[in-house]
Amino acid sequence: LAKTTQPISMDSYEGQEVNITCSHNNIATNDYITWYQQFPSQGPRFIIQGYKTKVTNEVASLFIPADRKSSTLSLPRVSLSDTAVYYCLVGDQYNFNKFYFGSGTKLNVKP
Amino acid sequence: SQTIHQWPATLVQPVGSPLSLECTVEGTSNPNLYWYRQAAGRGLQLLFYSVGIGQISSEVPQNLSASRPQDRQFILSSKKLLLSDSGFYLCAWSSSGSDNEQFFGPGTRLTVL
Numbered sequence A: 001l002a003k004t005t006q007p008i009s010m011d012s013y014e015g016q017e018v019n020i021t022c023s024h025n026n027i028a029t030n031d032y033i034t035w036y037q038q039f040p041s042q043g044p045r046f047i048i049q050g051y052k053t054k055v056t057n058e059v060a061s062l063f064i065p066a067d068r069k070s071s072t073l074s075l076p077r078v079s080l081s082d083t084a085v086y087y088c089l090v091g092d093q094y095n096f097n098k099f100y101f102g103s104g105t106k107l108n109v110k111p
Numbered sequence B: 001s002q003t004i005h006q007w008p009a010t011l012v013q014p015v016g017s018p019l020s021l022e023c024t025v026e027g028t029s030n031p032n033l034y035w036y037r038q039a040a041g042r043g044l045q046l047l048f049y050s051v052g053i054g055q056i057s058s059e060v061p062q063n064l065s066a067s068r069p070q071d072r073q074f075i076l077s078s079k080k081l082l083l084s085d086s087g088f089y090l091c092a093w094s095s096s097g098s099d100n101e102q103f104f105g106p107g108t109r110l111t112v113l
Helices: none
Strands: A009-013 A018-023 A031-038 A045-050 A053-056 A061-064 A070-075 A084-092 A105-110 B003-007 B010-013 B019-026 B032-038 B044-052 B055-058 B064-070 B073-078 B087-094 B102-104 B108-112
Touching: A009 A018, A018 A084, A018 A105, A031 A061, A031 A070, A045 A053, A045 A061, A045 A070, A045 B102, A070 A084, B003 B087, B010 B019, B019 B032, B019 B087, B019 B108, B032 B073, B044 B064, B044 B073, B055 B064, B073 B087
Parallel strands: A009 A105, B010 B108
Antiparallel strands: A018 A070, A031 A045, A031 A084, A053 A061, A061 A070, A084 A105, B003 B019, B019 B073, B032 B044, B032 B087, B044 B055, B064 B073, B087 B102, B087 B108
16 A cells, blocks of 8 residues: 655745645555645545656646656645645555545645 | 535434435446545545445445445445544545546534534
8 A cells, every 4th residue: 555645734825836745655556646635624626646757737736756756746826725735645546445545734825 | 517415414423323424426327436534633544435336345444334225326334333433524436437536525524422
């Protein structure tokens, strides 16, 4: 089971770029890296997913080095509404019990 | 479009009482279904997942059980609740294809007294 390690919390200010790094040293060959966002009293929401190199969508970018033992979620120009918990998961799309939500990173965006 | 429903939204139950939480999905067929529990200030713990009707896999030994009587219905049950069962219960679904993005329901806040 590929577990992940993330910082417990991070602080940022509105308009800044935020980078959250996740460590997954025992990632398997078939594992993808997925990031979710969770607001209080809501279910997590998918942000981005990647396998290697860089992935970008309208919300975020995901940077994955060649060894895939870590990944970095980049949120450009955060706003107060980006205050949430961010989870990094690694999992094999064909083995559903392999998904592991850690404790996540609590991002606090200040005005 | 697909939607996922959970009820009730909140529940307060005494220790030793039974539990039944229901989750239904609309707009998709043969989804993979999941039950998670989240304790206060903690991450999500996968409890059960199902790839089809009547097919349930348990991740954590506990006094909870799950059933899938219909393709898009997932039920979480307990015969006797414990204090430690308190938490935020989330149901999720994903496509049975190669896209493994999970879509979560609104959750049920369970307090066992």
